[in-house]
Structures are given as structure tokens and as C-alpha cells.
Amino acid sequence: DAGITQSPRHKVTETGTPVTLRCHQTENHRYMYWYRQDPGHGLRLIHYSYGVKDTDKGEVSDGYSVSRSKTEDFLLTLESATSSQTSVYFCATSGGTGGETQYFGPGTRLLVL
Amino acid sequence: SQQGEEDPQALSIQEGENATMNCSYKTSINNLQWYRQNSGRGLVHLILIRSNEREKHSGRLRVTLDTSKKSSSLLITASRAADTASYFCARGEDAGGTSYGKLTFGQGTILTVHP
Numbered sequence: 344d345a346g347i348t349q350s351p352r353h354k355v356t357e358t359g360t361p362v363t364l365r366c367h368q369t370e371n372h373r374y375m376y377w378y379r380q381d382p383g384h385g386l387r388l389i390h391y392s393y394g395v396k397d398t399d400k401g402e403v404s405d406g407y408s409v410s411r412s413k414t415e416d417f418l419l420t421l422e423s424a425t426s427s428q429t430s431v432y433f434c435a436t437s438g439g440t441g442g443e444t445q446y447f448g449p450g451t452r453l454l455v456l
Numbered sequence: 457s458q459q460g461e462e463d464p465q466a467l468s469i470q471e472g473e474n475a476t477m478n479c480s481y482k483t484s485i486n487n488l489q490w491y492r493q494n495s496g497r498g499l500v501h502l503i504l505i506r507s508n509e510r511e512k513h514s515g516r517l518r519v520t521l522d523t524s525k526k527s528s529s530l531l532i533t534a535s536r537a538a539d540t541a542s543y544f545c546a547r548g549e550d551a552g553g554t555s556y557g558k559l560t561f562g563q564g565t566i567l568t569v570h571p
Contacts, residue, residue: 347498374556374557376558378561383563384563385544385561385562385563385564386499386544386561387561388558388559388560391556391558393556399556401558402560433498433499435499437557438557443486443487443489443504443548443557443559444489444501444504445489445491445499445501445546445557445559446501447498447499447500448498449497449498450496450497450498
């Protein structure tokens with residue numbers, strides 16, 4: 344497995360509070376991605392990064408922001424959590440010798456009450 | 457939505473049988489990938505087929521791609537109970553080198569293999 348960790352693995356928070364999820368990789372992969380996974384929707388891309396400080400929006404970016412200050416870390420922030428952001432969040436990376444293959448972290452289960 | 461469509465949504469078979477899952481998409485692709493997800497875990501890459509390829513094999517997996525029909529299929533032969541998982545197709549964009557490796561995932565097929 345590529346060395347991808349996510350923290351926290353589980354979080355319960357209240358509506359209106361900010362939440363930050365962290366993705367850490369040890370593979371020196373150039374590209375990093377945040378997805379959310381919901382029943383009936385598969386995985387949907389929230390934001391992605393193509394280098395340090397280079398990020399762009401994905402399919403479902405409203406309400407989310409990201410930052411990448413170094414190669415190994417990609418942070419996803421929910422500025423003001425809403426119940427619709429209750430989901431499982433996955434980080435993924437690509438760009439190593441595996442080319443276009445993406446390597447996934449274990450996921451973070453977020454419940455917004 | 458630009459997501460691919462997967463069919464069937466759920467598939468239940470007996471050990472030893474073959475399992476076939478299909479994926480359709482709407483726009484041009486650079487590559488198409490299949491991933492597996494065990495319950496409560498992250499996705500794991502299975503196989504990648506490029507737009508100029510028609511068939512690819514990896515162990516008990518066989519993937520076909522028909523770009524004229526914008527469809528792909530994943531065949532798992534001689535299935536085992538351990539193959540029970542969700543399977544996702546993912547479309548790699550044909551964006552002239554600026555796709556940044558982005559993938560668009562289908563909704564997945566839930567495969568259950570009974571011992």
C-alpha cells in the first residue's frame with residue numbers, strides 16, 4: 344500500500360463548526376485528491392492538488408476549501424459544517440511510478456449533527 | 457452528471473461462477489480503471505485499460521473496452537467468497553495532458569459471492 348494516512352478517522356461535530364481533515368502521504372506523489380462517498384453517488388471529487396500550493400475545484404467543492412503547503416500534506420476544511428456534509432471522505436494520491444493509478448487512504452467518517 | 461453508469465447495481469453469485477460488471481460513460485477518455493472496495497475500507501486499484509486497448513488481463517480479471525460504444529466490462533472468473541466487495545469503474549479524462557490524473561467514478565456494483 345502507498346503510505347497514505349488520514350486523520351481523524353472518525354469525527355462527530357455540530358452544524359456550524361469548522362472541521363479540518365488531514366491527509367498525509369509518504370510516497371512523494373505529485374497529485375492529491377479529496378473525495379466524498381455517499382450512498383447512491385459513488386465517489387465525487389471535492390478538490391484536487393497538482394503541486395504544492397496548486398489546487399483546484401472538483402465536482403462538489405461548495406462549502407469546502409483545501410490547502411497544500413508541502414508535498415506530503417493535503418488539508419480539507421469545512422468552513423461551517425452542515426448536515427449535508429455528513430459523509431465518508433477519502434484522500435487519494437497519484438503521480439508516482441504507478442502513473443495514473445490512484446492510491447486511497449482509509450477514509451474519515453464525518454457525522455454533522 | 458458526467459459519472460459513468462454501472463450495471464448491475466448489485467450482483468449475487470455462487471463461488472466458482474463468473475461475475476461480469478459493466479460500465480458506460482459519456483465523454484472521451486484517456487483510460488478506464490477498475491477499483492475494488494471492501495466494506496469500510498479505501499479503494500484499491502485493480503486494472504487500467506487505455507483508450508487504444510481493447511482487452512486486458514490480470515490474473516482472474518479480464519477487462520474489455522469498446523470506445524465506440526463508450527463501455528467497459530470487468531469479468532472476474534472462478535469467483536471466491538473473498539471477492540465480495542464493491543467494484544467501481546473510473547474514467548480518466550482525455551484533457552490534452554491537463555487532466556492532472558483526475559478520475560470520474562461510477563456508482564459501483566456490489567458483488568456478493570456465496571460460499
